[in-house]
Amino acid sequence: MSPLYIARSTAVAARSLDGEMMIMSARDSTLFTLNPVGTAIWRRQMEKRRVQRSWSGRSAPSLKSTRWRP
């Protein structure tokens, strides 16, 4: 099995509001909102981490995106 890594992009700005992580892609102005599971994952990505096999079989975290069109 090939190792997978997830890591924060350097081209995003992120803020936690009310326990929800909001992430703005500065590259294309897309705004993402993570649910609590996604927020927990995001918070753990302070450094590049290996995705654990134990994630398999669990429900995937949801992610909503909205295009910011000022």
Next chain:
Amino acid sequence: MGELATAAGQEVIIEIGRMPVQVRSESPEFLRMLVGRYSGFLSPGARPVFEFDVELVAAGRIAEEDDVAVRFESGRWLIKRGDLFAEWEPMSRRGRIVQSPNPYSIDTALRIIHSLILAREGGLLVHAASAVRNCKAFLFAGISGAGKTTIARLAPADATLLSDEISYLRRNGRGYVAYGTPFAGELAKVGENVQAPLAALYLLQKWPENTMEPVRASEAARMLLENVLFFAHDTELVGLVFESACELVRHVPVYRLTFFPDQRVWEMIV
């Protein structure tokens, strides 16, 4: 009268949000138009933060872009739209605007210039009506048709209109100050050149009855961002604007305001 004679022509200094911008032109007619349009926002003695020379050309297509395009290239900002070309250098704080002698192109250029200035200092230009009442500023944001013009038109006599279209916010410590702007909307009424601490942001929705409920910070940030005016394709500044919106909703109460379009809605705005 806000005109000053200079060797290179004449100029006006238009001060919005305490940011004086000098506009110079060799056309007395164009300057007279500016003096009339921005009459409440002229500051002849102010030291400008940016200086622009306006080059007037015959009406016609000036740039290929249909929608406004704003980008930083080779040390200068570029604004391009069919009727407008502008460029300026942040280092020298000077630039030029090429347009036909109409009021709309310069108005667009000023909005974009201010949005870029504000982005670096934690401020925002918001598609919102705003007013001062009891020495406090209130912002009413929403998409077209949400009721910005309506709520501005319904404002009572003791409220001072800052804008019915584009509101100007600057950071002040942990709070924000709202300033009047000359950027008018459907009401075609220029805002008063006054300022006040921002007390609340209302997200507008027309409804058969008047209701007001707090909005969670995450939703408030989302809604606010939808109404922020920012045009530049610039990674750093987009991040700064995002941070500013998040900061604002952390420090300023945000409510969803549904209202029936009559003056009773203002009983809730105090």
